[in-house]
Amino acid sequence: MAKVVVVTSGKGGVGKTTSTAALGAALAQNGERVVVVDFDVGLRNLDLIMGAERRVVFDMINVIQGDAKLTQALIRDKRLENLMLLPASQTRDKDALTSEGVAKVIAELREKFDWVLCDSPAGIERGASLAMHHADIAIVVTNPEVSSVRDSDRIIGMLDSKTERAERGERIEKHLLLTRYDPVRAERGDMLKVEDVLDILSIPLLGIIPESQEVLRASNVGSPVTLNAPISAPARAYLDAVRRLRGETVDMTVPSDKVGLVARLFGRRAA
Amino acid sequence: MSPRMQVRVRGRSFMAFVIAPEPPLQIWLSHLDAQMLRSPGFFETRPVVIDLAAVGPDDHGTATLLTELEQRGMSVIDVENARDLPGADPWRRRLVGGRETGPVEPTIEQAQVTPVSAPPPLPEDCSLLLDEPVRSGQSVLFLKGDVTVVGAVSSGAEILAGGSIHIYGALRGRAIAGALGNPHARIFCQRFEAELVSIDGYYRTADDIDPSLHGRAVEIRLVDEAISISVFG
Numbered sequence A: 001m002a003k004v005v006v007v008t009s010g011k012g013g014v015g016k017t018t019s020t021a022a023l024g025a026a027l028a029q030n031g032e033r034v035v036v037v038d039f040d041v042g043l044r045n046l047d048l049i050m051g052a053e054r055r056v057v058f059d060m061i062n063v064i065q066g067d068a069k070l071t072q073a074l075i076r077d078k079r080l081e082n083l084m085l086l087p088a089s090q091t092r093d094k095d096a097l098t099s100e101g102v103a104k105v106i107a108e109l110r111e112k113f114d115w116v117l118c119d120s121p122a123g124i125e126r127g128a129s130l131a132m133h134h135a136d137i138a139i140v141v142t143n144p145e146v147s148s149v150r151d152s153d154r155i156i157g158m159l160d161s162k163t164e165r166a167e168r169g170e171r172i173e174k175h176l177l178l179t180r181y182d183p184v185r186a187e188r189g190d191m192l193k194v195e196d197v198l199d200i201l202s203i204p205l206l207g208i209i210p211e212s213q214e215v216l217r218a219s220n221v222g223s224p225v226t227l228n229a230p231i232s233a234p235a236r237a238y239l240d241a242v243r244r245l246r247g248e249t250v251d252m253t254v255p256s257d258k259v260g261l262v263a264r265l266f267g268r269r270a271a
Numbered sequence B: 001m002s003p004r005m006q007v008r009v010r011g012r013s014f015m016a017f018v019i020a021p022e023p024p025l026q027i028w029l030s031h032l033d034a035q036m037l038r039s040p041g042f043f044e045t046r047p048v049v050i051d052l053a054a055v056g057p058d059d060h061g062t063a064t065l066l067t068e069l070e071q072r073g074m075s076v077i078d079v080e081n082a083r084d085l086p087g088a089d090p091w092r093r094r095l096v097g098g099r100e101t102g103p104v105e106p107t108i109e110q111a112q113v114t115p116v117s118a119p120p121p122l123p124e125d126c127s128l129l130l131d132e133p134v135r136s137g138q139s140v141l142f143l144k145g146d147v148t149v150v151g152a153v154s155s156g157a158e159i160l161a162g163g164s165i166h167i168y169g170a171l172r173g174r175a176i177a178g179a180l181g182n183p184h185a186r187i188f189c190q191r192f193e194a195e196l197v198s199i200d201g202y203y204r205t206a207d208d209i210d211p212s213l214h215g216r217a218v219e220i221r222l223v224d225e226a227i228s229i230s231v232f233g
């Protein structure tokens, strides 16, 4: 059974696109058939982060409008043959992304893949609603600061009321991915503590991704950080998160680029 | 000559809705009707300000728009951005001092918030039990009685109850009890970090609340027309 995952946050710039690419690649590294889907019409980024921008011919709107078949729009990753990208349109009007069209595309992707990862645009408007609508699982990307936490709280409310599952009276599985976490600033008290974020959002923790230069370096060369620098701290954090997503129990740590220093935070299990 | 009499004035705050109609007005009104069907009573008990910024003098239905709204049971207390639009004059006031409180979602109410697994409501629906946290941006409106939340009420969320409010968790947003006028309503919460609490129209914001109460379990009631907050248990 395919799983549809939305990577969402409310706030922009918190690491949704980075995380979609890193998690998608990590799942594919584990042998899963994965497609990452860009829902950010007009501000598409996922193709750049995946290093596929020069191979985009058709996009999701072309598929929805019948100008291209889904198989023509999917772009296979150069490094992993079981990883694909469905790009967003950079030029079309957002309204061309109709909810019937999205439903059809997602249904077709469910047939072809084990995991469908949807990179949501920022905001709480139509684009974000469409990206989350068909999800079975939501990964809520949050930075340890108050505005990001409040926006995530708002998004969780939408996940629980506006998604297809919520409308059917079912639950949507929700996970918190805390990104751009800086252990030094956390120590100084310049950032919200992990416990405080968990207390406010009260959803299980999937992982803590440290702030790292490796993320920038990877996006500059168009490669998800889990592929570009698999032993770097953020890559290890994303790989651990993927193991939890697949149901394994992994101790919650914040990997560090400094040798030997692994901050063990809690024995808290990611449910 | 009659003796000099002092005219007494009391303060009371209500939260008003700001509604911004958009042309084509006929279609907008039909959406409004659908919304009102889904959340009956939502607009009836609240003062409403109509923001006419998006409406032009030549849009079809401009002149009758405000009458149409009034006929739907809305209590229009003022118009904004009315310029010299036809039909707006009778509603012009010059209210000042409103504070923006963000979007309100009228659909989030009773049935929608209550999960399917929730126990059946009490006879005559005189209380509402929510088994989920109330998240930022959500507004729970229940005027028939008490609201109980098993979970937190987030910053930027609000509960409006005709009766009392019971929160088994942190109250970080707003709790408005006795919303239709009931000085005996109370608010209880396990962890008090509220942005605003109100009973019977009297209110206190976070700035006017003794910091030593922060994080405590409290009971809030009205004593001599003033909000009184005490540590509970």
Ligand SMILES: Nc1ncnc2c1ncn2[C@@H]1O[C@H](COP(=O)(O)OP(=O)(O)O)[C@@H](O)[C@H]1O
Binding pocket: A009, A011, A012, A013, A014, A015, A016, A017, A018, A019, A045, A122, A179, A180, A181, A209, A210, A211, A212, A213, A215, A216, A219, A234
């Ligand atoms: N763990 C991290 N460490 C350092 N920079 C990061 C990290 N995660 C994301 N970034 C940077 O933050 C910016 C926004 O990330 P992006 O994934 O585009 O966010 P969103 O999709 O939520 O808008 C990018 O410049 C990205 O490189």
Ligand SMILES: [Mg+2]
Binding pocket: A016, A017, A018, A040, A045, A120, A121
């Ligand atoms: Mg993005």
